Amino acid sequence: MGMKPAPLNRPLVVADIGGTNGRFALASTDTHTGGIRLDGIQRYACREFPSLAVMLGAYLETLGQDDRPSEAHLALAGPVRATGGRITNLDWTIDAESVERDTGLGTVSFLNDFAALAHAVPWLGDSESMVIREGRSEKGAPISVVGPGTGFGVAILMPTNGNWTVVPTEGGHIGFSPSDDREQALVSFLQPDAVHVSVELLMSGRGLTRIYRFLSREATGSVVELSAADISAAAEAGTDPLAVETVHMFLDILARTAGDMALAHGARGGVMIGGGILPKLAHFIDRDRFAKLFSEKGPVTDYLTPIPVRLITTDAAALIGAALASPA
Incomplete structure (x- = not known):
């Protein structure tokens, strides 16, 4: 573990969206460490938004025009395909085309939230998890x-x-x-x-x-x-x-x-x-x-x-995994 990932081609929006909260960040490659850098992290209560597109739009509004990327890769808590999915504990059915249309982003894609977490695991350092079972x-x-x-x-x-x-x-x-x-x-x-x-x-x-x-x-x-x-x-x-x-x-x-x-x-x-x-x-x-x-x-x-069993302690893991798994 603690390996260095391949660099991202360009910054993109990543998110970890569960049945309760959605967390968003702007992901890029850290030029000093070679790892994933997350900026502008924001958390939203899903119940306050009628749809994913509206919540994503609210996040995009927090970014300066110069920082606004053209792509997003979003981790969803539920069954997912690259072009859409459903959040199991929310009444949201999501498809990439409508989210792209409503937000003005060029490309929006999705993955399962625990798939995102899994993508991050090989790159986590020892300080980002703790031993439960040797x-x-x-x-x-x-x-x-x-x-x-x-x-x-x-x-x-x-x-x-x-x-x-x-x-x-x-x-x-x-x-x-x-x-x-x-x-x-x-x-x-x-x-x-x-x-x-x-x-x-x-x-x-x-x-x-x-x-x-x-x-x-x-x-x-x-x-x-x-x-x-x-x-x-x-x-x-x-x-x-x-x-x-x-x-x-x-x-x-x-x-x-x-x-x-x-x-x-x-x-x-x-x-x-x-x-x-x-x-x-x-x-x-x-x-x-x-x-x-x-x-x-x-x-x-x-x-x-x-x-061995370890507990992931960093709350950024799914965001990092969404960036690492992005098609960008």
């Missing part, structure tokens, strides 16, 4: 890139001919498999409102809320609603034992899920965890417990035991 990365093996945010993102980083190929997936929508009676009770609690109980239903901001609702009913007989931000704050302050329990249950499920993804991907090269939630909860991680739950898979425990 291990030994197997040279020439795939790397899983997963993580909770508005949804649960999953991508695979495949080594190919001395370079890397990113395989975007919708792995967050696979079915959640409970590991004990309590998690089975959690599934039963969710099923009246969810025909398909997916990993993403629990491994996301709303997932924290769902787990808290379940635990509150279990403890008091009544369902208590609390936002993910309030749960995190209460757990941090130590003022709500249910919030602390929610975070620990969330992290246990994440550890098992990360191990499942590593098995599915053959990720002997390692697992990188990203997304907007885990950096805020990092100090709650019990590394020994995480390692145990990650690799405890019966007859294939030994397969997972050497695999």
Whole structure:
């Protein structure tokens, strides 16, 4: 890791757009370091805009006329093709032609948000991630890139001919498999409102809320609603034992899920965890417990035991990845 990418041909707008927020920047090659330079970073609440084109237009207005590029490469949280896509947790269906027309940009293209994150992984320095689980990365093996945010993102980083190929997936929508009676009770609690109980239903901001609702009913007989931000704050302050329990249950499920993804991907090269939630909860991680739950898979425990797990701590990774993956 920490390699130097090929230089960009010209500056372009990049973005990381989830179901809650959109982050934009002007990307160019840093002439001193050879890495990606991000300028003019702005964050917008998606709910304040009727469409992606309007939000992108608002960002372009912040750039001086001399800085305004002709191209944009945007990472979206959902199924994507180069000419358009859909943000899973927003009612936005997007196509490049209409965004180009509405913003005046010459070329607009898209990629999945966790694909963007995966594109950045080979270029991240050690200071831009932290160890969750020590291990030994197997040279020439795939790397899983997963993580909770508005949804649960999953991508695979495949080594190919001395370079890397990113395989975007919708792995967050696979079915959640409970590991004990309590998690089975959690599934039963969710099923009246969810025909398909997916990993993403629990491994996301709303997932924290769902787990808290379940635990509150279990403890008091009544369902208590609390936002993910309030749960995190209460757990941090130590003022709500249910919030602390929610975070620990969330992290246990994440550890098992990360191990499942590593098995599915053959990720002997390692697992990188990203997304907007885990950096805020990092100090709650019990590394020994995480390692145990990650690799405890019966007859294939030994397969997972050497695999390292790291948490991406820089919030610029998806923006950098969008720049690196741009067709410009």
